[in-house]
Amino acid sequence: MPLILQSTAPLSPADLDTARTLARASELVLRSETVAAAEECAPLTPALRDALDDFCGPRAIDWAVVPAGRKLSDFHLVAMDMDSTLITIECIDEIADFCGLKAEVSAITEAAMRGEITDFNESLRRRVALLKGLDASVLDRVYEERLRLSPGAERMLQTVQALGLRTLLVSGGFVHFTEKLKARLQLDVTRANTLEIVDGKLTGNVVGEIVNADVKARTVQEVCARIGATPDQAIVMGDGSNDLKMMAVAGLSVAFRAKPVVRTQASVAFNHVGLDGLLALFPH
CATH class of the missing domain: 3.40.50.1000 (HAD superfamily/HAD-like)
Known part of the structure; x- marks a missing residue:
């Protein structure tokens, strides 16, 4: 399932790398300065949800795991x-x-x-x-x-x-x-x-x-x-x-x-x- 990160400010390479590691995702590719997407990530368990919330929240990043192929x-x-x-x-x-x-x-x-x-x-x-x-x-x-x-x-x-x-x-x-x-x-x-x-x-x-x-x-x-x-x-x-x-x-x-x-x-x-x-x- 794709992982999407977006923010109102440019996403930093360091933040993308950490989020990718947390989510065991494929490469996060920038679609724009403020949006990045990975084609696949680990299943969205409560533990992963909490980890992404804890990392992304203080950095004003919104994350989403969405259905593939839609x-x-x-x-x-x-x-x-x-x-x-x-x-x-x-x-x-x-x-x-x-x-x-x-x-x-x-x-x-x-x-x-x-x-x-x-x-x-x-x-x-x-x-x-x-x-x-x-x-x-x-x-x-x-x-x-x-x-x-x-x-x-x-x-x-x-x-x-x-x-x-x-x-x-x-x-x-x-x-x-x-x-x-x-x-x-x-x-x-x-x-x-x-x-x-x-x-x-x-x-x-x-x-x-x-x-x-x-x-x-x-x-x-x-x-x-x-x-x-x-x-x-x-x-x-x-x-x-x-x-x-x-x-x-x-x-x-x-x-x-x-x-x-x-x-x-x-x-x-x-x-x-x-x-x-x-x-x-x-x-x-």
């Missing part, structure tokens, strides 16, 4: 979480900042993403309830003033779209933001939660089915069926425990700047490179 164009769908994955913020935390409750809401968000709060529905309802009475215009202010795409997002999306892959943004966040991103990034499908708004104010309620971990996984499977693909032909990218079930059904799962519980269960972890690190994993 091309990026063999996949049919890229599915992404939104908050802290496709974008750099947690939208609900930024909304809460406008009513002075960011710290309180952020604490619940963090606990939920780490998997410490197992009932996502309840955690979302608790957070949204704190927003009751807030003017709905705040949603536009968060989008315009605070929402930023994660590094490499546009390059990754443009490349996979050019290859014919479909794109899905499925979020435990809010439709207000996913719909704007759908238009901006030409995404194929989006799914998220709807905040109830009455007379221009947030009511503190969520309307309809909450997009939790089960719904995310179901949505990935439904979109795969709709486009004539199998889940094995899907790539899923996420950062929190709410993403684990949809990552588990995919052919490749990518933990992006993720919580430890997600990094340990994902196929690949990007702790340093951008979302366009996906493009280095497979020939196109």
Whole structure:
């Protein structure tokens, strides 16, 4: 199985040599200053995973062992979480900042993403309830003033779209933001939660089915069926425990700047490179 190393800075010959030895890999060949690949390496055991993490982590190198013989164009769908994955913020935390409750809401968000709060529905309802009475215009202010795409997002999306892959943004966040991103990034499908708004104010309620971990996984499977693909032909990218079930059904799962519980269960972890690190994993 191929071993891929990538970083945001040039990879040094010494680091490549040590990583090759650790992984008992064939020669690591530079594809660019920041990406190197070996055609084969030792089986990925827990011990090897720990050794690569211990060596690569302090050097800001991301490593991946990927299935041999696959091309990026063999996949049919890229599915992404939104908050802290496709974008750099947690939208609900930024909304809460406008009513002075960011710290309180952020604490619940963090606990939920780490998997410490197992009932996502309840955690979302608790957070949204704190927003009751807030003017709905705040949603536009968060989008315009605070929402930023994660590094490499546009390059990754443009490349996979050019290859014919479909794109899905499925979020435990809010439709207000996913719909704007759908238009901006030409995404194929989006799914998220709807905040109830009455007379221009947030009511503190969520309307309809909450997009939790089960719904995310179901949505990935439904979109795969709709486009004539199998889940094995899907790539899923996420950062929190709410993403684990949809990552588990995919052919490749990518933990992006993720919580430890997600990094340990994902196929690949990007702790340093951008979302366009996906493009280095497979020939196109």
